[in-house]
Amino acid sequence: MRTVHTADLTAGERAQLRTLLDAAFGDRFADTDWAHALGGLHVLGEAGGRIVAHAAVVQRSLLVDGVPLRCGYVEAVAVHPDHQRLGFAAAVLDEAERIVRAAYDLGALSASERAAGLYVRRGWQRWSGTTAVLTPKGLVATPDDDDSTYVLPVGGLPGGGVLACDWRSGDFW
Structure with a gap:
């Protein structure tokens, strides 16, 4: 396992990562x-000289009922199909969750139905309220994301209410 900032990834590592995520x-x-x-x-799991x-x-930035919180948002969790069920997902998530707990008010992610069980077993909680996005025109509900948004409370995170994310493409x- 190795942790590296995007700025410190080599061009070859970026290419390997994109290939992994596409696979x-x-x-x-x-x-x-x-x-x-x-x-x-980026938390990287390596085997045989490749990621x-x-x-x-x-x-x-996430808002919980209008209160801004610094969020460690977990993205692009993946294991190459040839290396699944060997503990790599748990290993990269152990480090990602350590980072979230050490540096942020809460963690959050969006999980597919297939992956949701993995996160729940690790202590992530499906957000019990509703979700929204803060757009240039104001707060807009995102009901299609209500059932797939999970949080990793770091401190005393209130349950329910509106969880709103910042705008992005x-x-x-």
Whole structure:
């Protein structure tokens, strides 16, 4: 396991990461998803001289009922199909969660139905309230994301209410 900031990734490592993410997610991984994973810390799992697992922690601003919180948002968690079920996901998430707990008010992520169980077993909680995005025109509900948004409380995070993320291109959550 190795942790590195986006600025310190070599061009070859960036290419390996994109190849890994494309292999893990297929057509569901868009250029905007790639952009969302950049600018923070990358936890890399390596085997045989190549990157086979990844999780990124990027800083975002989230509002809980209007109160701003610094969030360690977990992006692009993936394990190469040839290395799944070997403990790589747990290893990269252990470090990503350590970073969140040490540096942020809370952690958050968006999980597919298939991956949700992994996060729940690790202590992540599905947000019990509603979700929204703070757009240039104001707060807009994101009901399609209500069931897929998970938080990792670091301190006393209130349950329920409106959890709003900052605006970005592509998927908001």
